[in-house]
Amino acid sequence: MEPTSPLPTDNSPSLAYALQHTFGRIQHSSGSFLEYLAMYLKLIKDKVHRMTIDPPIDTRVETVGLDAAGLVALADIGTVQERTVLAGTSSFLDIFVLVPGLHLQQKAPSLNAGEHPACGALTTGYVFRVENPATVFYLQRVGRTGHLTHVEVEKVAKPTTWYGTLFSILLPGQEMSLLPITAYLLAVSWGIGVFILLALTGDWWGLTMCGSLMAARFINYVIIRERSHPGWAGADEGNTEGDLLILLSQDRWVRMKGLVNDLKAVTSGQWLRRERPIESWFTAIATVSVYLVAALAGNVEQFGKILLLCLFIGSAGLLAIANTCTQQLHMHGCVLNVVGEPKKYVRRRDLTDELIAESGRNDWAIGMGMITAPTQNNESFRGGAAVVT
Template identity: 45%
Template sequence: MHSPGGWVFRIENPATVSFLQSVGKPGHLTTVHVSTEIKMASPFGFFGELFRSEFWASVLFLIGVAATITVIVLLGVIRDWWALGVLGMLMGARVLNVCVIRLRQDKDGFKGKKEGDTQGDLLIVLSQDRWVRMRGGVDDIKEVTAGQWLREPETVESFAVSFATLLVYGSAALAGNTTTVGSLLLALLLLFCAGVLGLANAATRTLHMFDRVVAVSEGPKKYGCRLDMVKDMIQVTDREEWALNMGLITQSVLNDEVRRASTGTQDMTLVHRGSHSRLPIPSSGAPELPPGGTDLGINNGSNLELGLSGSGKSATSSATDVAELPRDI
């Protein structure tokens, strides 16, 4: 909040941070786009929507379901009722956990003031030097960054989760009563489903949350160091206050860059932080800056987000910091 175009705030939603960490790459800048999810009518309903958005992840998911049905049929053929009971307990525990998660989705949480069709542009600095640029409508970005994905569980929901845990422990206790073939089928099914689930998660490249879609729009772009990335983004946005506010660059480094550039041309202009005014470089040497100091904003968060849109609004959160820049990018 040090200048009209460089607000600093934090990302609250841990699910969004986790997704950005998965698509980010150390030493690279990845661009993602946030948009409103368009739901198309499909004769297959929910499964048709899954195939449309994430084909390979959906195929792997259905393979796991088919494997479970196959094992149920085989256990019925060999009449291993204990194994069927154990598998039913495991499936019941999974169903309870899924239902609780769907009930805990915080769709009505605080998302800030609506801003219409205003476009936003954020630079997110994650751990391990992973940088993500998030673009899209401001309202869409707020939906996936503000607030949290899951609210705190209520008493009944906590009881359901505890009961699901008890079912898992009970299934392990009763597994000794199954036949040798039944035990082998259960073990193979658990190993196979674990592998398929891991592959499905790896094949998922988009985040679907609150009727919004976060997808990678530009692949990772490699930089030699973070300062090179910051200088490149300053050139793209034509503003530098966001980098100063976040402590990604110092005023002395900016001044050195201006002096170095002024030796090559006498017709360049300098955008001064806060005023966004273009100042001609005199032929005598260094550029003339308007009076007044510059503030240096330092943020110590592990996950930092810099807004490049400059909406003039500010937000606070607990996971990442953000500074806004102009929207004429």
């Protein structure tokens, strides 16, 4: 049996091997760390590069045929016209309310359907017509068949503070009830929000379409403001109180009370004056721009088309809610309010007899054809001078 060799007393070879092995592992670990670090930095660089090129919002949606989405803007609905009538003018914030039919705003005076009802003054006996189409539309709206509706006319106090003046500029003629003003401001916010989203997505076609609609709204806003300045309303009557009976179509009767000057401001003269040539040119430009939006909407990205479609439908719904909940009419510095509940009559003659007894005269009823006038011998009756509506 061979003798076992003794353990080496010199540890230098083992120490060298251990050091070599340790340095090798450190070098390998350092290489792996540097590789991981380089890979991580590359990922960060790619992420930053994508953020500078791609929009911050993912606009990938399923393919849906929305090339004709712009045609919704041409829908012939009267929400914009009705809002213009109820406010008596146009406000600056209307620029951001983008609804179908916005190019028809200048046709707001046609909402009365051509009706100019007969009107009799219970205090003086004079008979005339209501010439203001906006007032006629409001009376058609609040009147009920076979009922007498009471309406009061009051002067709107001018703002005395800076914030009141600012509010009158941004929101002239707006009813301050909670629901109408909330719905209107939501419609404004909806338009601004969609404009911002289109900018964030980098959809420049969509942004151009939205901006074109806002430009059309701005043109109409300026022209409506210029056309709605108070014009001729007759001579000043001082603080004389007036009382009018108005006979609308479909047997709707309205009794309107207030100062004679205020009554004349909302019933006589004109609401919107005739357009000047330059105003009609700009109106045509605004109208054509809306049609161009409908024609070029196919160039908008798919997500932008969805945004525009939601904008049109949502804004129209909110503005319709605001119009429905508005119970007042602002006109030439005056406001019209319905007072109490409409009173029902079985016969129109019952209404006539009641008002004759209250006013103490019947000449207005004869002039409106509600009763007949007696002849000189009081043996027969002749027809009154009826005013046909």
